[in-house]
Amino acid sequence: METIANYINGELRNPITGNYLDDVNPATAQIFARIPLSKEEDLKTAVDSAEKAFPQWSSITAKQRANYLIKIAELINDNLDELAVAESKDTGKPIQLAKTVDIPRASANLEFFAHAITQFSSESHASQNVINYTLRKPIGVVACISPWNLPLYLFTWKIAPALAAGNCVIAKPSEITPYTAYLFSKICIEAGLPKGVLNILHGAGSEIGDAIVQSKKIKAISFTGGTATGRKIAATSAPMFRKISLELGGKNPALVFADCDLEKTVKELVRASFSNQGEICLCASRIYIEDSLYEAFKTKFVKEVKLLEVGDPSDHSNNMGSLVSKQHLAKVKSYVELAKAEGGVLLCGDEPLELGEEIKNGYFLRPHVFENLTNQCRTNQEEIFGPVVSLNRFRSEEEGLSLANESEYGLASSLWTNDLSKAHRIANQIETGIVWINCWMNRDLRTPFGGMKNSGLGREGGLEALRFFTEPKNICLQY
Numbered sequence: 116m117e118t119i120a121n122y123i124n125g126e127l128r129n130p131i132t133g134n135y136l137d138d139v140n141p142a143t144a145q146i147f148a149r150i151p152l153s154k155e156e157d158l159k160t161a162v163d164s165a166e167k168a169f170p171q172w173s174s175i176t177a178k179q180r181a182n183y184l185i186k187i188a189e190l191i192n193d194n195l196d197e198l199a200v201a202e203s204k205d206t207g208k209p210i211q212l213a214k215t216v217d218i219p220r221a222s223a224n225l226e227f228f229a230h231a232i233t234q235f236s237s238e239s240h241a242s243q244n245v246i247n248y249t250l251r252k253p254i255g256v257v258a259c260i261s262p263w264n265l266p267l268y269l270f271t272w273k274i275a276p277a278l279a280a281g282n283c284v285i286a287k288p289s290e291i292t293p294y295t296a297y298l299f300s301k302i303c304i305e306a307g308l309p310k311g312v313l314n315i316l317h318g319a320g321s322e323i324g325d326a327i328v329q330s331k332k333i334k335a336i337s338f339t340g341g342t343a344t345g346r347k348i349a350a351t352s353a354p355m356f357r358k359i360s361l362e363l364g365g366k367n368p369a370l371v372f373a374d375c376d377l378e379k380t381v382k383e384l385v386r387a388s389f390s391n392q393g394e395i396c397l398c399a400s401r402i403y404i405e406d407s408l409y410e411a412f413k414t415k416f417v418k419e420v421k422l423l424e425v426g427d428p429s430d431h432s433n434n435m436g437s438l439v440s441k442q443h444l445a446k447v448k449s450y451v452e453l454a455k456a457e458g459g460v461l462l463c464g465d466e467p468l469e470l471g472e473e474i475k476n477g478y479f480l481r482p483h484v485f486e487n488l489t490n491q492c493r494t495n496q497e498e499i500f501g502p503v504v505s506l507n508r509f510r511s512e513e514e515g516l517s518l519a520n521e522s523e524y525g526l527a528s529s530l531w532t533n534d535l536s537k538a539h540r541i542a543n544q545i546e547t548g549i550v551w552i553n554c555w556m557n558r559d560l561r562t563p564f565g566g567m568k569n570s571g572l573g574r575e576g577g578l579e580a581l582r583f584f585t586e587p588k589n590i591c592l593q594y
């Protein structure tokens with residue numbers, strides 16, 4: 116069995132206490148690696164090395180820092196196959212998805228911020244005999260904490276802007292899917308990243324995650340994960356007046372109008388609902404359909420969903436793999452039962468799965484589609500984060516908008532219509548940080564990314580991330 120190591124001060128290190136957690140392949144239910152159960156002592160050595168590295172890393176040119184990121188991006192590309200296999204093994208996601216989405220995006224994140232930092236400029240304001248200009252200085256030692264659903268993709272999405280802006284980083288990947296972050300630390304060593312600039316600590320959120328958040332030496336935290344964890348981080352950080360960026364949960368609505376392109380809408384919404392087994396924060400989970408199109412949409416949608424192949428993630432013909440863990444499968448299944456208890460009618464999902472010998476104990480679940488649920492019921496209000504969606508009716512634009520906005524979350528939405536005036540009108544009023552019109556998860560890394568309400572605080576992406584990871588200082592000169 117392999118042993119994952121922390122990455123501290125430029126080298127791989129075992130946890131000081133010598134304690135480990137299990138890393139499980141959710142498609143086979145087999146333990147395949149050990150994960151360091153890091154504690155405060157490990158954090159101390161990581162913070163010391165980051166603090167030592169900061170003066171040098173923050174004073175080299177942006178171009179020099181960018182060159183390191185480009186080198187790391189190239190090494191990710193060179194190791195695409197190994198990284199994709201590892202990501203699939205750790206998460207249960209189809210290997211094809213890891214190969215075409217997760218790993219290429221991880222490389223793109225580094226490349227994007229390498230270029231962005233060389234184009235990043237600060238403001239200046241001139242009036243009569245006064246000039247104001249603003250410096251944007253790196254903050255110091257910052258933390259990046261990421262979840263299990265898109266492991267290397269989201270890990271690098273945070274680390275890249277933090278490093279590009281000149282900060283030194285303490286990074287904590289999810290203990291459920293740590294493997295590609297471990298391979299990433301080996302890549303950083305190969306790329307010659309100066310020691311201490313990036314430190315990767317593995318372990319439990321409640322232990323090393325909490326220790327990072329409690330540490331006064333951490334000057335900013337970029338976090339992606341659940342709303343409950345985000346709330347804890349916000350509560351601990353508030354009295355420290357520390358910068359935080361929180362990308363949290365979602366319960367994303369899709370509004371389907373009678374005048375949409377039905378073929379395209381069904382195809383894209385099947386993808387939006389069940390990509391990565393529905394374990395993407397941006398997945399649609401509440402689909403609202405205009406009354407006159409409801410039956411036609413339902414028939415087509417359910418037919419397409421039934422065609423999705425669920426099974427061995429390493430088999431390229433499968434569209435969906437396993438859920439990420441036994442606990443998560445139990446949680447999602449409990450929502451399926453709840454939906455039934457709340458009066459939901461199951462349109463598909465309960466047909467038995469035939470799984471091969473090797474994966475017969477894996478955490479697989481067919482895509483589930485419900486109808487006949489009220490908008491206020493828990494199934495339609497709480498984040499399930501799995502392959503469960505509901506179909507709901509609306510009779511007017513106002514009603515559709517109001518149903519979509521009746522949620523404590525506000526991450527992403529999608530609108531499906533050929534009436535562009537209507538689309539823009541609704542896009543302006545819908546309470547989500549991201550709105551897609553006639554598409555889903557179409558990402559341009561320059562755009563602000565993040566949610567409203569309980570879906571988070573602040574925005575990632577492009578200049579927003581570089582602004583987050585820098586401290587503005589205004590200088591006023593009179594002449």
Ligand code: NAD
Pocket residue numbers: 260261262263264265269287288289290318319320321323324325326328339340341342344345347362363364365395396498500526566570571
């Ligand atoms: P989680 O909150 O349980 O864990 C996220 C990370 O935080 C992990 O690394 C975990 O170890 C760590 N953590 C846990 N408790 C901590 C604590 N007390 N202090 C510090 N760190 C702690 O979330 P998860 O289950 O890994 O991820 C699923 C959630 O992430 C879903 O709610 C999903 O919507 C959300 N998510 C949001 C986005 C977005 O961009 N908005 C993207 C992906 C996932």
